[in-house]
Structures are given as C-alpha cells and as structure tokens.
Amino acid sequence: MYRAPIDDIRHALFDIAGMREFLERDLAPQLTEDLVDAILSEAGRFAAEEIAPVARIGDEVGAKVEDGVVTTPPGWRQVYAKWCEGGWNSVSAPEEYGGQGLPAMISMAVLEMWNSASMGFAIGPTLTIGAIDALEKHASEELKARYIEKMVSGEWMGTMNLTEPQAGSDLAALRARAEPRGDGTYRIFGQKIFITYGEQDFTDNIIHLVLARLPDAPPGTKGISLFLVPKFLVNEDGTLGARNDVFCASIEKKMGIHGSPTCTMIYGDGRFGDEPGAIGWLVGEPNRGLNCMFTMMNAARLAVGIQGVGVAEAARQKALEYAKDRKQGRVPGTHAGEMAPIVKHQDVRRMLLSMTVLTQASRAIAYACAHASDMARFDRERGAFWLERVNLLTPIAKAFPTDMGVDVASLGVQVHGGMGFIEETGAAVLLRDARIAPIYEGTNGIQAIDLVIRKLPLSGGEHVRGFLNELKQDAEAARASNQDDLGIAGARVLEALADTTEATEYLLGQLGAGKLDHALSAATPFLRLMALAAGGALLLRGAVASGDPARAKLAFYFADNHLSEVGALKRVVIEGSDSLIAAGDLLEAV
Template sequence: MAEYSAPLKDMSFVLNNIADLPSLAKLEGYEHAEADVVEAVLEEAGKFAANVLSPLNKPGDLQGSHVKDGVVTTPDGWVEAYAGFVEGGWNGISAPEAYDGGGLPSAVALATVEMWNAANLGFSLCPLLTQGAIESILAHGTEEQQQKYLKKLVSGEWAATMNLTESQAGSDVGALRTKAEPAEDGTWRISGQKIFITYGEHEMSENIIHLVLARTPGAPAGTRGISLFIVPKYLVKDDGTLGKRNDLKCVSLEEKIGIHASPTAVMSYGDNGDCVGYLLGAENKGMACMFTMMNSARLNVGVQGLAVAERAYQQAVEYAKDRRQGQAPGMPKGEMTPIINHADVRRMLMTMRANIEAMRCLIYLNGAALDEAHHGADEAAREKAMGLAELLTPMSKGWCTDLGVELASTAVQVHGGMGFIEETGVGQYYRDARILPIYEGTNGIQALDLVGRKLSLQGGAPVKALFTEMDETVKALADTGDEMSAMSLQLNLAVSALKEATDWLYSNAPNDPHAAPAGATPYLRMFATTVGGYLLAKSALKAREMRANGDPDTAFLDAKIVTARFFMAQILPMATALLGPVTEGAETLFAIDDAQLSA
C-alpha cells in the first residue's frame, strides 16, 4: 500500500478557478496570498502529510489510544508528529497574524486540512477541534481571554476540545445537565459529565482548553439557558504560565468502529467541587458561541469526507492497476488483464473521481465565501458572501460525508474479496469514514437546517443568486457548440428539477409541519449533487479555455473535461430523479403505526 500523495495539481486548479484565489488575494489582510506563496505552502504541506502523517495511519489504527488512571497514551509516533506539526506552523495558517497566525485565506487552509485528514484522519481530529476553539474565542472572548489563550492555541502548543454531548441528551443539547455555579472570585465552578469528547485527554500538547456547555442557576429551560465556559486542563496564570491541574479528568475512552487512534473521551468535571471555568460570551448565550465553533467544525468534517474518499480512491486505482483477473475484450487467450481495464471497475473508479472533484469544488468555494464574508470590501459584498457560505455549509458537511462513506465502500468493492481483509488497509477508510455523517450534527440535522433555515436566509437571496449562476453556466455550455454543449442538457434538467423542488418546499412547508422534514434529506442530496455538477461544468469550461490558450498540460485539462462529462451523464441524472422523493410529502412515512414497524 503506497502512502498518500496530495493531488496538488487539482487543488491548485480548484483554488484558482473555483475559489478564485486571485480575487481573494486582493482582499484586505490577504495581500500576501500570492500564487507562488500558496503553491509553496501546499507543496510543503503535501510533504508533511506524505512523509510524516501517512506512515502513521495504519499503525495508529492497529495500536489505538489507551487510558490508565486518567492518563491517555496516543499511538507510537503521535507525540513526535504533533511536535513537527506545531514546529511547521501548520496549526494556525489561517489565523490572524496578530496572534502569530499565517493570515492565509480559509480556502487555502482547507486544502491543507484535506491533506492532513487524507493522510491520517485519526491524528487530524486534534487540530480540527483547536481551530474551532480559536474561532470561538476570536468571536466571543474578552480581550483578556484572547490574549491569554489565542497565541498558544494558534501555535498548537495548546490543544482544544468541544464539550456538548451528554449521555441522556445526544443531539438534543438543550437537555444537558452539566452545571456552572458562580464563585466569589468571578469565576465559575463546573460539574457534570460529557461524552464523545474528541482528544479530551492526551499527552501531545502541554495544555488542553475545553469549551464546555453548562447551565447556570435559574437559567431558562432548553437551549435558551445554556452558557459556554473555557475550562483549561491546567489553569493559566496572569503571566501566561501554567498553574495547577484543574478538577477534571478522563474517565474512559470509547471503543469505536473506527478512528481508533483518536482518543474519544468520557470527561468528568468537578468531582472534587473545584473545576474552574470562565464564561465565554454572555450568560445564556452559549449556543450562539458554540455555533461559531460548530460551523467551523461542520465544514472541516465535510473536508474529512472528501479526504477519506481521496485516500481510498488513490489506493483503489493503485490496486486496480496491479491486480490481474479475467480478460478484457480483444485480449489474447491465456492472458489476464489488470482489472482497471474492466468496464465495471472503470465505472467505480470514475464515480469516485468525479464525486471527489465535485466535493473539492464545493468545499473550497465554501471556504472562499467565508473569506469574502469576513474580508469583503463592503457590507453588501460581505452579506452576500455570508449568505452563500451558510447555504453551502450543510451541503459541504452532509453530502461530502455521505459520499465519504459511499466512496470508501466503493474502494473496498474495487479490491474485491481482498477489500474485506484488513491486511490491505482499505477497510480502515470505510470504518473511519462512518462517523463523519454522525458527528458535528447528524446529516439529518444538516438537511433540516438547509430546508428549515438556509432556504429562507436573506429572503431567499442566496438561493436565487446561485440558481442564476447555474443558469448562466448552462447557457455557457450550450454556447460552446462542441462536445461540451451536450452537458448543458443534463445540467439544465437538474437545475430545473431543483427549482421545482425548492418552490414545492417554499409552498408546502408553512402548511404542513412534516413536509419539509420528510423531504429534507433527499433535497440536500439533490441540491448538493446539482451544485457539484454546476461546479464541474465551470471547471470544464475553464479547462477548455486554458487548452485553447495554449496551456501545455493538455492531459490534465482533457481529464477535467472528461470527468465533468462523466458526472453529467452518470451521476447528475440521479439528482433529477430525487424530485419525486422531495415532493412526495410525509403521508407514506406515517401510514403505518409504530407497532406495524416493529412487526
């Protein structure tokens, strides 16, 4: 099994032509994001991913993380790899320069996040959570909190976690029971237990900053009464040095299907009544603060779906080239062909490739929209970009993680019987990917968010603007007058069906409380697949233009066009077919009762 190799050429193509890096580099604060700088960053990131993280992936899965007496030990090589990660400055390349970050656009940072996760998903979960904490403290922390915590978090010397889930609450965060009692010194005393805390305890960083949701005395019921607290593993003195160990501990680690190397902890706070916490943001406004962290995490989890699919694809292609079985048409008798020459294997590989390229376009565009939302030249531009970013986020998380599982499964299928044998390593990608549609808000929640909140944002302006851009791309394809014009037919069908589904939701959701939830999941799939087709069409048009202008890399550009053609012919029609499930309503979902379901 070869190590991971970052697809730098495609990453650069998408950054430049879909995320529009040249325009991002003109925004205030991003002036140094020039093409040569970004290219150098991506190249070095690719080397770290391939040479340091990738070789630890399978051994880490086999060894796993372990806990004894509250002390967690990560797999061999983890501590050294994390030290190299920190030394390379990789943890904060998109963080503000004021806190010693790299100040690069989020779209560029997402490309590096893709590399870390493709090389080693279990390792990469640690910096993912830290990134979310940085954004939360930037958005909601006091100046004192920002000065005390951000530089160490940006550097990666300190890690961070997100503590939402409790055993009795699950996704219903409003049902949490963790308490926060005010202390005389202005701090708070935290008590309670949290589950599923990624990297809740480990030895890789010198401190861990936990962001913990808790309920204060007299707080309203439900999510309206939740507050967010900074709870350090080691208290931080005014001079920035570490003080005493806080009253918190890891009780146990979860035994999981996958991501064995990542310590998923059960955390207990305040067993001795002295767990010190510091309010982040306003009291009873914890969900608003936490959503800053969760929205970052949701996009990054979408990247994980893309990353696992890319890693699984690389191994599937390698195996299909080497494995000989059967005869391809026209071969001499007695000779066996590499299975990559069989049509069905080719179909699986092209399905993986086309979806991966579409996912990459979606996610990098999502990151670029966030960059524009925070650094745009004027308020109108920032508002428009934020609308697009919010619309795309549930699709990035939901669609890309569903595909991460599906395409990892496809990679197992390409391997045939050997895919079911752990020796090949491809099964790890499938096991690791299975958590992705679940955490940071299940994909059902992402779908409900899309139809319940995002369609109506800004009076529906982001949706209308995206539809207009899709229509323009359909026309541009048709106007080519060559083989690419055929792609306009399938894209036009998908966009038309998506508009009809959207109009149906707008019309029926206000009158039927079950209408939108019943069609939400197929609608997210329909919307995201159509966006994927639209973005691959833009890629193909750009590749055609570059080829006409004499770009010498004709093999790469031709492959971009063919991949888009495959997506339009083989994948996009499935989005059009989802119009029925989206608009069917809920009648058949509830036509039988609970007893009949269990019969």
C-alpha cells in the first residue's frame, strides 16, 4: 500500500532543491514551512486514502466510450469531486481566479503523490492546469473571465489538442483548420488524436484548447493558431448553452493508464449545431499558437517528468514491502530450517537500492527544475538567469525521470519474481502505466535533441558551464567532509562531472563546427550522462545538507554503482557517432 514518502519529498525540497532559501528570502510571502508541511501531509493522506484505492479498478475496468459518451472507471468521478473540494485542483492556479498561487515546488511535490497513487487519474487534472496556464498568459480578458475560474475550481476540465494522425512530433504537419465567422469567432474543423480526457464524465463542460490553421496561414509551424473550443457554449451569465460541434469518436485501448480516456476528437463534422464547425475563440495572436503552447510546454514536460518520479516511488515501495515479506533461500544467520526474507539477499538489495537511488535522483532533478521555475517567477532580479535554468533543466527533468520510471517499475516486477508478472500483485501495472511517460509531451528523443541543440548553447554555453560548476561545488563540499562515504562519493561525482564537461564541450564544438549529425546522434546518451552526473551531485548536496548518514550511504551507493556509466556514456557521445552514421544507411537497405 502506497504511503506518501513525506520525509524524502521534504528532504528533496529543503535540502536539495532550494526550498529553504526560498522561504528564508520570503519570495512567496504567504508561504511558511508549517504551511508546506501541512500541504504535504494532507496531500499524502489524500493520495494514499482516496486516490490509491481506486487505482486498480481504474486499470481493470478502464474508461469506456459509447456513442461519444465516456464513462470513467467506477468511483473515479467521486474521487475527482473530493479532490476538487479539497482544493487540490487550484494549488498552482493564479489567485485572481480563485487559485492558491503556490510555487511549482509545492504543486510538483503533490503531483508526485497523485501520480504514485494513480497515473491514469493524475494526468487529467494535469492537462487542465496546462490549459489554465495557456489561457491566463494569452487569452483575452473576456475569455479569461468566462472560463478560468471554473477551470480553477475544477467545475470544468481543460484539454490540449495538438496531435493529428500525420502530425505527432512534427506539428508543422497540422491540418486542422479554423474559418472566421466574421463575428470574432471561428469554426473549427479537423481530427485530433491522443487527446487525454478529451471526453469524460467528471465535469459538465470541457474546455478544449485546439491548434488549427487560419485560411491564409503560412505553411509549417508559423501558420498555427490556438483556439478555445468549449464542449458546451457558455452563455454570458456563465450557464451552459448549446452543445458545440465536437465529439469523441473513439478511445484508445492502451498498454496502461487504462482509466485515462485517450480520445479521438472530431471537430466540425456537423453532428451538433445548425451548421458544421465547432465554434472557437482565438487565444493569443493569429499564427502564434505554438508560442502560446511553448509558454506552458516547460511546465507540462516537468509534470510528465514528475509522473516518472511518482510511478518509480510507487514501484519502489511495493517491491520493498514484498522483499521484506517474501521468504526464499538462506543467508548467513538464517536459522536452520527457515528461509530468509529476500531483502537479505545481496542481489535483491542491489535491485532495491538502485530503485531507491534512481527514484531519489529523479526526484532531485525534477524538484530542482521546479525550483528554477519558481525562481524565474518570484526572483525578479535574476529572472533571466532562472529562465535559462528552467530551459536547460526541463528536457532532463522530463526524460530522465520518465526513463527511470520504466526502469524502476521493471526492476519492481523482477523483485516480485513470478508474482510480478501476475496482474493481481499490482507490480506489472506500474510498468504498463510508466511506459507512456517517455513518449508523450515530446518523446525522450525529442527532449535529448532539445537539450543538445537548443539548451547547451544558451548564453553561448555559459549557462550550462555555470550549472556544472554549481554541481562541482556540491561534490567538492562532500569530498571535503570528514565522512568516508561522502569523501569517496565526492571524488566519484567530480570524476563524473569532469566527464560531463568534456562531453558538453565536445557537443558545443560539434554544433559550432556545423556537425549537426554528430550532435543529433549523441543526444540521447548525452542527456542520460548529464542526468546521472547531476543526480549524483544533487544526492550529495542533500546528504551534506541533512547530515544524515543514511543519505550519505545512498549517495555513496549511487556514485559507486551508477556513476561509472557516465564515463562509458562520454565515450559513446564522443566516439560513437561515426559508427552510427556509418551503419545507419543499412537500416534503409534491408
């Protein structure tokens, strides 16, 4: 049974991500340490006692669709209602619309808990938060006034409609179109796929944000506009009007997150209303729709990274619980005729320790990214610096934790042995759920390319250099400590950071020399390299700050057992591209 890891979350916030200094500087004046603790504790209770109990039925029954009407799994509506009542939908939302305006460090910490309890449940509200964000930053005052408050309270949910069958990673290929009606509104036509919670029975209305092209729009990504398309039109007094011409044609049968309805949405086929075309309102400038998306994309990517942290934490807890209970084999000290709990076996310990440190390193990176986004928002003087930091960390914070979510959940299955493959145990579903996170919100390959091509060159490479220097200070502080474990671990992390610097400079050099293929082919191993090195440094930072010998031991384990991969990855980054480029054409020849 999931228990919110309040100690670990608090440690990651205060000892690693910068919450302590954030509070001390009073950057978000309403926020106190007591309030943080109260929120974490109450969120932990809600995740464990309300959401987690409906996770299994969500997987087993799944979301259903009939004639465009989606039914979520039994009990999910009720949990959503309670969740809104508890104010959880409004944690990060702007205060002027009834939100609590809390920092991302808080909203991401509680989001981790929702995802540990049920990824399929948590992803719905996550999309609404993204939609609120986009509207608040780009919509007209009229639209804001009409829509945001009810989305903040949770009375209405929001969706993001980007993908079309021919346009996934490549949004330039979008075909959905918007025709002006002459009254400032538009008629939207097109098919959108993979729309999370595109239709549901949680709320009376659904506010779709839809990317589409205006009639005279230029081709490619510079001709895409963003529209607000409500399921039901909203009257001036806020009551619901006519059904808009949008419906859910089908939902996908997926490997995991079965409770989350993944919808194919049809806009403008004439099913509803007098004439075909879903009525929509432009959000932001014409042809600038992708810019509106970009402002929320960092947040959405971090939120998906947090899903990885959440599912890894759930898998870690479940495996550890099983390993303490399940008895097989003997170790020195086992009484005659008895068996030892498998947690006593070194090979099982390796799996459990790796699950633990990979989860913690993922959390540290994700929370550090949340901290940077809070600093960009609250620390006006260094806003530009922190925005670069968010931009640098976001692809890492999306990709690494989601990869680790899969790896940790898979290790969790393995710890359970044969029982891990049986659905009843609840280990397999975590792996099935986790598998989506490296794919959506920009595949992890896209993240790696973003990191290398767009983020390393920030401030001419100086930003990433500064980041690596900060991490070096953490490692130096550990090395200079008087603790054995930390001293060795500090040396290992410094070695990993030196490798990271070498790989970074190599890639900056390739980019500078116009060798784009070499940079692109090294992107995925580079992201992993940087995440491992950063994770090692951040775990050390936490161990030093907390003075907790247990955390020092875990940082030492991470440094010893996961950081030697950094040296290997450095070689792959620097030496591996030639053979990749040479062999690549073979794939097409077959």
